[in-house]
Amino acid sequence: MPGLPPMVAPPAGRVDDPFTAVDAANGVGTVLARVLDERLRHSRAVDPVFARELAGRLATLVERGGKRLRTAFAHCGWRAAGGSGDAAAVLRTGAALELLQACALVHDDVMDGSVRRRGAPALHVELARSHWAAARYGSAEDFGTSAAVLAGDLALAWADDLLTETALGTPHGRRLHEEWRAMRTEMVAGQYRDLHAQAARSSDVDEALSIATLKSALYTVARPLALGASLAGADEHLLDALRTAGRCAGLAFQLRDDLLGAFGDPALTGKPDDDDLRTRKLTYLLAVAVRLAEATGDHQAAAALAPDADPGPEKAVRHVRSALRRTGARDLVEAKIAELTDLSLGHFGRTGAPPAVRHEFAALVGRATGVAPHGGEGAA
Template sequence: MTNSPLERAGLRPRVDKALAGFLATQRAHLLEIDPALAEVADAVSAFVLGGGKRLRPAFAYWGFRGAGGIDSDEAVAAVSALELVQASALIHDDLMDRSDTRRGEPSVHRRFELLHRRAGWRSDAAGFGDSAAVLLGDLALVWSDDLLHTSGMGLAELARARPVFDLMRTEVTVGQYLDVLTQATADTSLERAGKVARFKSAKYTVERPLLLGAALAGAGPEVLAAYSAFGLPLGEAFQMRDDVLGVFGDPAQTGKPAGDDLREGKRTYLVASALAALDDAGRVELDEALGDPALDDAGVERLRAVIRASAALDATEARIDALSREALTALDEAPIEEEAREVLLALADAATRRSV
């Protein structure tokens, strides 16, 4: 048996198979409309199938199993819809952040900008790329509905799952807006940084997938409460780990340029902690450099040193540990199946100890 929690029950290849089959069907539909849409279908497929750990489907699947759900390919297909929500969020996130790469490959808006340039088409290549990314992100979100509802799960199961699925997509969308707003207003409060982390990522990475799986299984209120008590702090710890990697991560592992979060002006918990702890000179230096797209490697190293000196990195690591302990205590007390508890424990470790 594999040691990876993402591979238990053969889950990851099964998710990939469900996604590949669905995307092949959607490609055929697009080609019936116009052969030019092959590039759209191929871009979405490459983005969805070209990487990602399948963490959200894993939490949803084991949330389903923990609540007494019986393994089936239909259940795997249903939770695989979360990868299309994730694709939509990332495509739009890269566009808003003006990120050039994702997983070491050109981001979607850059891919279509390059397509325009190579073809020698009229008008603005960058504008074409931006428009394509908006539409492809929207398409991935539409397709998440399609995959959930064509998964083969029964009408009763889908009716229970639908409110969770809809609320999750609302939360991640408004969380993304709050992130953009925070950058625009330069809000440096820990309260705002925590709220952005909670709604942009934490809830839809762990808590809502768990609750989606629980809803598919027909879980009762005790299981739902336990999943929220486990999932929310774990999701916040996951996002804080992501924030640390956004500043201190190795590009060879993360697939993103070093210090991208600094160039994008992300007001994360890590940055908010640094700004709260620094003296006036350090606060001005960090605040003025945040959001500078021309920040070079030397500038990134300088800001890393400033953040370390503020003890914000240590404080963030301590907060990750505290949130993880809170989550694991809730998991230990959750009234769920033991195999699911074991896998969810391993998933929690993978989510917060990761290096990529």
């Protein structure tokens, strides 16, 4: 995740498997490189222009990727279900998750009008700026948007191909594919609810939580855990426990991302710190601030936070940030993240996973949420 510290190995002596979640997160890059090389060779055979201008740029985005947390959580789920030894299927599943993430990021940037991603221009912006044909298409922006939609679709196709190949090569492929299929639909549902909330100019707290759960929490942590566990033949009881732990951790992860989107340093996060504020995007942070402003009669804050407020200049964005602090919303969200982190660790501890695996999970959750584990069964 942008803005988070690099992955480091757990303390010596705490992990009994020489191949850890940290190794999985680091090692998936090698698998991705092989997969992308294969896909690019095929793309060049299909059409060299398409390969150079679209598939190549998509591959660059994927290789520039984030912290590979989804792969690490998939490995953690695999270990929790008793997986050991050769983790090749876990790494291939992680690579599929990274490709799916690329699809989500490209499409999300188009829908949100974001201009930066992973420290570089968003793909639709890069395509609009660089292609000579853009001016003949109608406008550079139209060309970049249309081409980026195709790039996101291509990432999804690559992800599905890789997951299907992996499922066909494992005795537990049916369960693996069931988790993947559910995750894809949840992700699209969350993206649509996000668009719907923007169109309706909603500031409802429950709706914000539903969107965060569908759009991010499930496919960031809950489903990766279940995907990894499926590869080890986990039963439904264990899968349910992992999904519950992952839902809490994933929601905390998204709430942290909302805070970074409002108060983070773009040099560290790799994306602007005012997109959500300028558009009054429905997040749990914003919804809570609106509710608090209304409850306390803070009309100035309510006006600054209103979904239909004029985006205005940088001064308007400063007013939104000020309102988020003054209403107490920022502090409340921090407390919610800590609460969800503790709940997640407790649920994971009840899976019966070995102490070393619980320690790995606690470290990953702490890294994703920015909250250091301080107790509970999951912290081992």
